[in-house]
Amino acid sequence: MKKDCAYAAADLVKDGQILGLGTGSTTHYFIEKVGMRVRDEGIEVMGIPTSFQSSLLARKWNIQITSLDEHEIDLAVDGADEIDPNFNLIKGGGAAHTLEKIVDYSAKELVIIADDSKLVDVLGAFPLPVEIIPSSLNPVTKALEDMGGEVKIRMGKAKDGPVITDNANFILDVAFGKIENPISMEKELNTIPGLVENGLFTEMVDRVIIGSKDGVKFL
Numbered sequence: 001m002k003k004d005c006a007y008a009a010a011d012l013v014k015d016g017q018i019l020g021l022g023t024g025s026t027t028h029y030f031i032e033k034v035g036m037r038v039r040d041e042g043i044e045v046m047g048i049p050t051s052f053q054s055s056l057l058a059r060k061w062n063i064q065i066t067s068l069d070e071h072e073i074d075l076a077v078d079g080a081d082e083i084d085p086n087f088n089l090i091k092g093g094g095a096a097h098t099l100e101k102i103v104d105y106s107a108k109e110l111v112i113i114a115d116d117s118k119l120v121d122v123l124g125a126f127p128l129p130v131e132i133i134p135s136s137l138n139p140v141t142k143a144l145e146d147m148g149g150e151v152k153i154r155m156g157k158a159k160d161g162p163v164i165t166d167n168a169n170f171i172l173d174v175a176f177g178k179i180e181n182p183i184s185m186e187k188e189l190n191t192i193p194g195l196v197e198n199g200l201f202t203e204m205v206d207r208v209i210i211g212s213k214d215g216v217k218f219l
Ligand SMILES: O=C[C@H](O)[C@H](O)[C@H](O)COP(=O)(O)O
Pocket: 022, 023, 024, 025, 026, 027, 078, 079, 080, 081, 091, 092, 093, 094, 095, 096, 097, 100
């Protein structure tokens, strides 16, 4: 289902476009299919990756890499951990949401790809990832608890100690319960000193492409 929606998004890519390359297991298939189109159809595109993972994959597929210093993004394609009916998102399950937000929010068009398990009525069952400056751990944790969050520092699976992001920061996973006001909460969270970026993405998505057992749906 992930592959189906990702391949459908890759078919939207036009020759000459500058692409934002999201991160995760779903965008993995998007980058793969864009790479196949570069190889088989000879389309010329450039990618701006949102993580080391996406950058390495794009290079493997001979997708030329560029940056926001040199180009503006025509189309960004990214995954999500939760999607609400207004296309507000929780992202950051792979600790990449800070670079993703920079890339996704600057794109002329933002398309989200996901399997149908990601669709929710209200955001919040998935704990909200926030990236923080390591030395701010205690005050940021306190500020998040004061906002009603239950805070856990994300620990590495293949590494001892905390997960270190591509920007050399920590990730906190914060359970707030149902997030009824994602638009104001996205802004409020970023006022906490030391909190670099939160995983709420609101009012930015142009299109959602869902993979399901019944096929691909364009929402
Ligand atoms: O930090 C990771 C990203 O926000 C991913 O796009 C998100 O976690 C969805 O990943 P996946 O496609 O693997 O479910």
